[in-house]
Amino acid sequence: MTEKACLCFHCGEPVPPACKLTVETEAQQQPVCCSGCQAVANLILSTGQSRYYQFRTATAMKPTEEDIDTGETWKRYDERHTLWGTPLKDGRYELLLQVEGIRCAACAWLIRSQLESREGIEQVQVDVATGFVRINWRPDKQKLSRIAAKLSGVGYRPHLPLAGAESLGRQQERRDALKRLGVAGLGMMQVMMFAAGLYAGDAMGISESFERFLQWISLVVTTPVLLYSGRVFYTSAWRSLSNHRVGMDVPVALAISIAFIMSCVNFFTGHGHVYFDSVVMFIFFLSLGRYAELVIRHRNLQTCLALARLLPEWAELINDGQTEKVPATDLRVADMVRVRAGHTFPADGLLVSGSTEVDEALLTGESRPVEKHIGDKVIAGSINRAQTVEVEVNKDPDDFTVSVMGRMLLKSQTHRSRYTRLSERYAGWFVAVVLIVASLTAAWWVTHDMTMLVPATLAVLVISCPCALSLATPAAVASSSRALLEQGVLLTRSAALEALGAINTIVFDKTGTLTSGLPSVVNTVINPIREEYSKDQVSRIAALLEIDSSHPVSKAFADVVVDRSSVREIINHENGVQGRVEGTRYRLGNGAFTNVNVVDLKDGYGRLWLADQNGWIARFDLDDGLRDSAAESMAALRAAGFELIILSGDHPQAVASVAQRTGIDTWYAEQSPAMKMEFLKSLQKDGKNVVMVGDGINDAPVLSVANISMTVSGASELANSTADFIITGKSLKYIVYILLAGEKTRSIIRQNLLWALGYNLLAVPFAAAGFIVPWMAALGMSLSSLLVVLNSGRLARSGLQSDLMKRTGLATT
């Protein structure tokens, strides 16, 4: 009864039965779903890039009519210098375009090969992860509109360039950090090698001339590394000192300086040991941490900028009855714009003519379209679902709800950066303490026994090398984040795993988080006098009628497998759909549309009726479907002693229904993002440590206020950018896993720290007293680090998984 669905060669969507369009590949005729896909596929095939289809790992974006005339629209901006990007030397410009539709590495190749062979385009870089394309080009040889047309010609939608200078600055910052890291890394490898010789010499004897030589070479390599890679720590330390604060970089700078200066003094006076290896190693590991942090920060920033992508670039401005396409950023208060059905509102404003349904899902998480009439407010970024309308802009672009949300987000993100460098700060102070102990040791031996001065001081320094201690946390976090990743949970901020320990309250968003955000049929009722129909039969008929519908309600029937050729004459109406299935004409819709004399209930998604000319046959009760194992997971969390709360922007009835089904007692309805933020802050003021679980763009600011944030599968980019944990699986049981993994990680970290500190506390007095010779200290230090790493490795092995199974009773895969 099922027919093998015929999918479009280009975009992978089903081909409508009436569509007979094809494209010709080397081997055969392939079906396409629309003329847009046909044009794009033909262009790709004709330029000899058919391999794109062979190697791509994701299907392409379906091009719209608008994409095809992109070149025309952009032509008017060819002369606008501000859109060309950042000017470089000799007339070249660097243009950073955000491009929609980049889904896999084959896309990047396609874009590069389309653009790079063109006159005036020198270099093209494509970032698949963020969808940014960086083009190094000469505006005098190539027009902006042609670049845009080329991109849209192969099915990628370019957006107006964002602030170019700023992004170039970020690129420079990233490159500088990478250079510092690379220099420190290469330098470290060399100096460590010389140090190995020196340590071996301590143990087995070394001629003095060789020792001097190795020390001298170490100094030669260390000095440039310190000056180049280590300089940032000095500038940062100086900046905080000149602001009368002891910043985190002060002990770092102090440690590096003391170790370096002591080594130099020892080297030039000709007796005593050198610690150049410690200096470069410390610089390298700090640079590594800084670089990772920088990459994450830049990615978040770019996602914030991508908020702009929610808004259309072009708006249809109405001027004396004529419409004109203008960049949406040019819109000002009191401008009139026309918004066609299916398009996105370019600005906040009031509806002045027409009435329509608006999808505000991106902003509120609510997938049900909202009716809007003349005088109602519409928000930039929401989608016009029904009719063409005219809107009077009532805010400047900076005051749009979306822009305000973006600013809220940026502010709260800078606010929370406090705990990102916590472990580094401890390492810094630890080094400072070690150095003080070492100088005390040195001072004591100077007054008592000069011959013991060097070995004892050195033993203290080597044995208490903060390796094990600074590895304790990162090693444990790394293994457990690997274990979590295998379960489909992405950890974005390592400090979050440690912070999980203090959590006692979990706050959930409703729509899209606890629920799947899509309607599902919770109950099917057959009319008692029409018992010739079975439940399976009516849901099949309903699925057939809804087969090509884009209305959210149609998703309720998306799982029913049907043969699309058995439905004919589908007509979509405002309140329902009608069509002929196997000879009988059916209507599916609300009570009025199907001529059923009942009062429609307004809870959930309401009810759908199926009828033919003899009256109603069946009734479908729709509601927001819960996510997988929502109820079980909530029960497990409650049993573990967490306080569970629902905060939703939805109306009370819908929230109550979900609260009841998940067994959560505390819930608040009709909450705006600002109210949610206030609520979370008041919880935190009461001493609660809060996990926020959300998905929508409206949740993003709230997520960033919470102590720990998690997003669930299908969450918006922006929400993900603020999340500590990104759950890629569909089920809510992963929240339980994360909390358990956190517990387990913390116990491993405690063991590691205990070991590292205990070892240091135990060994340092012996070293200071002169009982431990340097080579023993070096061996002890390495073994201590190794033990920490091995202990952490326990997390990544079967330990975590089997524990999860045992503790939750939920299957782990």
Next chain:
Amino acid sequence: MSILYVLIPLAVVLLAIAIWALLWAIKNGQFEDLESHGWSVVLDDDQKPPRESKTPENVNNDVKQ
């Protein structure tokens, strides 16, 4: 063992070359796009499509300098 007096400075010279190469690579954006270039090996044809400037359509559209 006195060969070490030659070998170790040689290693330092090689290190300097490695650092110079790394800095050059970073400056030229070799680390910016780690994905798509690997695909070029598999995907690119040996024969490039003709340069756009040779098509008659583009001659008409050429920007006057």
